[in-house]
Amino acid sequence: MKTVQVDVAVVGAGTAGLAAFYAARKAGAGAVIIEGGEYGTTCARVGCMPSKLLIAAAEAAHAVGRAAGFGVHANGGFRIDGHAVMDRVRRERDRFVSFVLRDVEDIPDAECIRGQASFVDNHTLVVADHTRVTSKAIVIATGSRAAYPESFKSLGDCLITSDDVFDWYDLPKAVAVIGPGIIGLELGQALHRLGVRVAVLGRGGRVGPISDPEIRAYACATLNEEFTLAPDAHVADMHRYGDRVAIRRAGPQGAELMEYFDYVLAATGRTPNVADIGLHRTTLELDAKGVPVFDPFTTRTVSADGASPIFIAGDAGNFIPLLHEATDEGRIAGQNAARLALGSEARPGLRRARIGVVFTDPQIGIVGGGLRALKPGTFATGQVSFEDQGRSRILLRNKGLLNLYGDLASGKFLGAEMLAPAAEHLSHLLAWALQNGMTVAQMLEMPLYHPVIEEGLRTGLRDLDVKLRAAQGEVGKAA
Amino acid sequence: MKTVQVDVAVVGAGTAGLAAFYAARKAGAGAVIIEGGEYGTTCARVGCMPSKLLIAAAEAAHAVGRAAGFGVHANGGFRIDGHAVMDRVRRERDRFVSFVLRDVEDIPDAECIRGQASFVDNHTLVVADHTRVTSKAIVIATGSRAAYPESFKSLGDCLITSDDVFDWYDLPKAVAVIGPGIIGLELGQALHRLGVRVAVLGRGGRVGPISDPEIRAYACATLNEEFTLAPDAHVADMHRYGDRVAIRRAGPQGAELMEYFDYVLAATGRTPNVADIGLHRTTLELDAKGVPVFDPFTTRTVSADGASPIFIAGDAGNFIPLLHEATDEGRIAGQNAARLALGSEARPGLRRARIGVVFTDPQIGIVGGGLRALKPGTFATGQVSFEDQGRSRILLRNKGLLNLYGDLASGKFLGAEMLAPAAEHLSHLLAWALQNGMTVAQMLEMPLYHPVIEEGLRTGLRDLDVKLRAAQGEVGKAA
Numbered sequence: 018m019k020t021v022q023v024d025v026a027v028v029g030a031g032t033a034g035l036a037a038f039y040a041a042r043k044a045g046a047g048a049v050i051i052e053g054g055e056y057g058t059t060c061a062r063v064g065c066m067p068s069k070l071l072i073a074a075a076e077a078a079h080a081v082g083r084a085a086g087f088g089v090h091a092n093g094g095f096r097i098d099g100h101a102v103m104d105r106v107r108r109e110r111d112r113f114v115s116f117v118l119r120d121v122e123d124i125p126d127a128e129c130i131r132g133q134a135s136f137v138d139n140h141t142l143v144v145a146d147h148t149r150v151t152s153k154a155i156v157i158a159t160g161s162r163a164a165y166p167e168s169f170k171s172l173g174d175c176l177i178t179s180d181d182v183f184d185w186y187d188l189p190k191a192v193a194v195i196g197p198g199i200i201g202l203e204l205g206q207a208l209h210r211l212g213v214r215v216a217v218l219g220r221g222g223r224v225g226p227i228s229d230p231e232i233r234a235y236a237c238a239t240l241n242e243e244f245t246l247a248p249d250a251h252v253a254d255m256h257r258y259g260d261r262v263a264i265r266r267a268g269p270q271g272a273e274l275m276e277y278f279d280y281v282l283a284a285t286g287r288t289p290n291v292a293d294i295g296l297h298r299t300t301l302e303l304d305a306k307g308v309p310v311f312d313p314f315t316t317r318t319v320s321a322d323g324a325s326p327i328f329i330a331g332d333a334g335n336f337i338p339l340l341h342e343a344t345d346e347g348r349i350a351g352q353n354a355a356r357l358a359l360g361s362e363a364r365p366g367l368r369r370a371r372i373g374v375v376f377t378d379p380q381i382g383i384v385g386g387g388l389r390a391l392k393p394g395t396f397a398t399g400q401v402s403f404e405d406q407g408r409s410r411i412l413l414r415n416k417g418l419l420n421l422y423g424d425l426a427s428g429k430f431l432g433a434e435m436l437a438p439a440a441e442h443l444s445h446l447l448a449w450a451l452q453n454g455m456t457v458a459q460m461l462e463m464p465l466y467h468p469v470i471e472e473g474l475r476t477g478l479r480d481l482d483v484k485l486r487a488a489q490g491e492v493g494k495a496a
Numbered sequence: 497m498k499t500v501q502v503d504v505a506v507v508g509a510g511t512a513g514l515a516a517f518y519a520a521r522k523a524g525a526g527a528v529i530i531e532g533g534e535y536g537t538t539c540a541r542v543g544c545m546p547s548k549l550l551i552a553a554a555e556a557a558h559a560v561g562r563a564a565g566f567g568v569h570a571n572g573g574f575r576i577d578g579h580a581v582m583d584r585v586r587r588e589r590d591r592f593v594s595f596v597l598r599d600v601e602d603i604p605d606a607e608c609i610r611g612q613a614s615f616v617d618n619h620t621l622v623v624a625d626h627t628r629v630t631s632k633a634i635v636i637a638t639g640s641r642a643a644y645p646e647s648f649k650s651l652g653d654c655l656i657t658s659d660d661v662f663d664w665y666d667l668p669k670a671v672a673v674i675g676p677g678i679i680g681l682e683l684g685q686a687l688h689r690l691g692v693r694v695a696v697l698g699r700g701g702r703v704g705p706i707s708d709p710e711i712r713a714y715a716c717a718t719l720n721e722e723f724t725l726a727p728d729a730h731v732a733d734m735h736r737y738g739d740r741v742a743i744r745r746a747g748p749q750g751a752e753l754m755e756y757f758d759y760v761l762a763a764t765g766r767t768p769n770v771a772d773i774g775l776h777r778t779t780l781e782l783d784a785k786g787v788p789v790f791d792p793f794t795t796r797t798v799s800a801d802g803a804s805p806i807f808i809a810g811d812a813g814n815f816i817p818l819l820h821e822a823t824d825e826g827r828i829a830g831q832n833a834a835r836l837a838l839g840s841e842a843r844p845g846l847r848r849a850r851i852g853v854v855f856t857d858p859q860i861g862i863v864g865g866g867l868r869a870l871k872p873g874t875f876a877t878g879q880v881s882f883e884d885q886g887r888s889r890i891l892l893r894n895k896g897l898l899n900l901y902g903d904l905a906s907g908k909f910l911g912a913e914m915l916a917p918a919a920e921h922l923s924h925l926l927a928w929a930l931q932n933g934m935t936v937a938q939m940l941e942m943p944l945y946h947p948v949i950e951e952g953l954r955t956g957l958r959d960l961d962v963k964l965r966a967a968q969g970e971v972g973k974a975a
Binding site: 060065066069070073074077078080081083084086087088089090091092093094095096097098099100101102103104105109113339340341367369370371372373374407408410411412413439441442444445446448449450452453455462463464465466467468469471 | 539544545548549552553556557559560562563565566567568569570571572573574575576577578579580581582583584588592818819820846848849850851852853886887889890891892918920921923924925927928929931932934941942943944945946947948950
């Protein structure tokens with residue numbers, strides 16, 4: 018067995034791992050990167066990029082149908098060429114993947130080790146029985162994979178995950194999406210708009226990352242106007258029926274619904290890839306899911322016997338499984354691993370104001386962790402509906418509801434949840450304001466052009482401002 | 497003649513005038529508002545709103561054509577129903593106007609005076625020979641009107657302005673747009689996308705509000721890929737020819753082009769309505785165009801004989817003729833007029849970071865007054881092209897160029913010019929950063945989701961950051 022001694026070993030060559038590797042090298046450490054699977058990131062292969070490509074096609078189809086409202090008519094209807102749709106998705110996806118591969122190819126061979134890595138102890142990894150790596154510091158960046166209940170396996174080749182969709186050569190006729198999370202909502206609506214019969218079924222009522230019940234109810238009702246979204250579906254039975262899957266579930270007025278689908282798309286979450294890397298041979302503290310406990314500011318894990326030399330970044334850490342957070346975590350982990358290896362101390366890195374976007378239509382936007390991140394009784398809520406918002410109506414996109422949260426004590430903006438047109442853009446404006454520590458009153462001094470969807474923010478911020486001032490007036494009276 | 501004595505008289509019931517009137521009343525002053533024309537604002541009647549409605553229809557038509565790139569095909573082509581397009585534009589326009597009219601109707605009759613107002617002196621107006629208004633302070637908010645050279649009048653009823661377009665019941669076949677300013681570019685591209693043969697012709701090379709030559713050249717080339725945009729067209733002759741207009745202009749290789757159009761749309765600018773209101777009977781200082789000189793922070797005019805009791809707001813002042821600025825100016829003018837009338841002093845009001853947006857596709861965005869507002873030698877420029885920007889390419893909207901300006905001395909962000917996808921959204925993010933006094937380094941610490949068009953900003957800001965640091969390094973070395 019070959020032996021390698023190095024300052025920093027990074028396990029996993031995805032988004033977080035590559036960021037960690039580059040950051041460690043830039044900080045002056047000797048580093049290796051270890052990859053047991055295919056090169057290419059989750060984002061480029063099966064995540065952000067191909068899903069946005071499919072959604073772009075879906076929006077194109079939807080725009081053709083919607084054009085009649087403006088006086089523009091497709092003479093003989095329109096036709097969705099499933100082959101062409103999937104061809105563009107795969108072709109552009111491959112292009113994005115090729116950029117990642119090119120980056121990896123630029124890494125000298127001596128610094129890349131191929132094979133599954135497994136911990137021997139806090140400082141030692143064995144890679145596929147061929148290499149033993151001893152390292153002053155280690156970064157775990159093993160990513161995540163789609164996960165589903167064991168019982169789903171009885172569906173055989175009718176069971177797919179988001180990993181499979183982007184390798185299709187044509188569009189199927191009917192798909193049941195199990196799990197109305199981010200992936201389920203995005204793919205469900207996109208497939209529906211591309212002419213696939215879709216039902217998005219969940220359990221417990223969750224709709225994407227929304228935690229505000231007003232926004233959740235509005236989102237559920239709005240998306241349901243377009244396609245079947247049953248976030249609490251009471252599926253009684255799901256079984257293979259010839260080439261298809263039969264799903265029996267509760268229908269209206271005590272009736273039962275039986276529907277048949279070509280595929281069941283399991284969008285039931287992702288699980289961090291930490292079960293098979295020998296963590297039991299380290300001294301790391303693990304949470305209930307077997308994921309190492311870590312400080313999100315340093316990305317350093319917690320060890321039972323003193324300071325840990327192990328860092329974790331990206332989906333493996335199961336903290337905020339989003340590309341831009343994985344990049345930040347990877348960079349912080351790489352920098353701190355290098356510092357440790359070179360005899361200095363780990364330091365907190367930059368964590369930015371949180372943004373979550375779901376690319377449905379209308380989009381879902383969560384700023385600052387949303388309602389669930391706030392302590393009841395400490396904040397006020399301002400609201401705006403986009404149903405009468407000027408520009409949104411001009412664009413025939415006037416569906417949306419936005420709740421904005423402000424701190425009762427300081428008047429500061431705290432975050433937001435929304436289903437809204439252009440939510441991806443509104444969320445950036447709000448997240449930058451949040452990270453800048455702006456008060457609601459200061460935000461109302463910022464410029465807004467006319468007519469723009471952003472003007473809806475003013476309506477909501479004014480509502481919030483009135484409530485914050487009223488609360489501060491009460492405090493004033495009491496004092 | 498009836499006589500009225502009042503604290504504040506506002507001349508003009510458009511956007512700025514209504515804002516001034518409400519602000520004066522809210523500040524405790526007695527106020528009247530005087531209107532000589534139709535009620536309803538330029539924005540709602542002939543400006544922002546109907547133009548965005550026409551553009552929304554144009555985008556719908558364009559989206560149908562573009563869908564093929566995603567694998568979505570209109571079976572028998574598509575048909576633009578000009579009647580239906582204009583019907584929606586007029587119907588929705590009337591709805592926006594009705595909101596303004598409802599606001600005006602809510603003002604008590606005693607506070608509304610109908611008729612053309614003319615100054616008698618700094619404190620006195622005569623309205624249409626029926627009412628003499630004496631006022632402690634006066635706000636001029638008479639707006640602007642489309643203006644064109646006298647020679648254009650020979651085109652008779654083939655000559656139109658943007659005021660006329662939104663009353664059409666159908667779309668014409670061919671329109672020459674004279675003047676590639678904001679209105680000319682927006683209407684020109686929209687009409688083109690709605691199947692009208694369009695040529696947008698200018699003189700001197702100006703393209704909208706762009707002052708950065710790199711962005712101007714890119715915008716001109718990009719828009720020209722879609723329709724005829726000749727910002728320096730050398731029109732030799734333009735004359736009536738039967739029911740149409742013949743335009744002769746310089747063509748390629750010394751040739752001459754002769755084209756025929758149903759209409760000439762004069763988009764040759766707007767002129768403030770200040771010529772016929774008796775300003776020569778006041779002591780106000782006027783600029784070369786006859787517009788009262790004023791302080792944009794207080795909106796107070798300058799008088800030859802001491803402190804002026806007259807304020808000016810909105811298009812009449814010819815400062816920044818945009819709705820959101822008119823609202824701000826109106827509010828400041830009304831507040832200050834009330835202060836003066838009630839015995840206190842005028843105070844500077846809130847002026848926000850400047851944003852300009854042209855709703856072409858790609859859109860034009862100008863932040864902070866753009867390049868023309870900067871002093872040569874004091875700033876660096878960072879650049880990003882959107883041609884390879886991830887999300888823009890996914891959406892088939894990867895055309896764009898953005899220049900960002902940063903202060904060499906302080907590292908602060910100064911402004912931007914762009915032709916870019918989603919420029920209206922990017923411009924808001926940048927304008928809020930500008931008003932917050934952020935440095936380029938601080939902006940790079942802000943969150944960006946993935947994949948979003950906003951990620952293009954990071955590329956441009958990094959480029960700018962490198963240049964600013966290099967310049968600061970030079971300064972450091974020199975010191």
